[in-house]
Amino acid sequence: MADSRPVFDQINLVVSDMPAMVEFYERLGLKIGPTIPPWDRHHNNVSAADGIHFDLDSLAFVPQWNQGWPPDQTGPVFGFRVSSAEAVDATYADLIGAGYGGQQPPHDALMGARYAVVVDPDGNSVGLMGPRDPASAPEPRPPAD
Numbered sequence: 001m002a003d004s005r006p007v008f009d010q011i012n013l014v015v016s017d018m019p020a021m022v023e024f025y026e027r028l029g030l031k032i033g034p035t036i037p038p039w040d041r042h043h044n045n046v047s048a049a050d051g052i053h054f055d056l057d058s059l060a061f062v063p064q065w066n067q068g069w070p071p072d073q074t075g076p077v078f079g080f081r082v083s084s085a086e087a088v089d090a091t092y093a094d095l096i097g098a099g100y101g102g103q104q105p106p107h108d109a110l111m112g113a114r115y116a117v118v119v120d121p122d123g124n125s126v127g128l129m130g131p132r133d134p135a136s137a138p139e140p141r142p143p144a145d
Helices: 018-027 085-097
Strands: 007-015 043-046 053-058 075-081 101-108 114-119 125-129
Touching: 007 018, 007 125, 018 043, 018 053, 085 101, 085 114, 085 125
Parallel strands: 007 053, 075 125
Antiparallel strands: 007 075, 043 053, 101 114, 114 125
């Protein structure tokens, strides 16, 4: 049987000033992927190593994938890939049942994957994402600036 444990593979950094953050991480040598306007003001993919995805997301964009994100809070969301949509639901239920906080219950998210967010004991957000199916991804609406 294959290992079904969640795999750490992503960091989303919620930011208040996207241009400043893009400039900072480019100065550190990271390549910021092209994003179609107006999305470049709200979401940027950053090149990272060893299979880790690193994305910059604006405060205005976060509610599209995490309705429970605290307003005006910046910071990381640590992402874990799970094997299936059902595994997202089961992992979320297990963590909530063990007393950890839920920030975003499982839902079919804009990236075409089942997605949920829990909160670790120090208050950090931890995303749980099932396999992506671009065909099932709804068309996201650009956030208001």
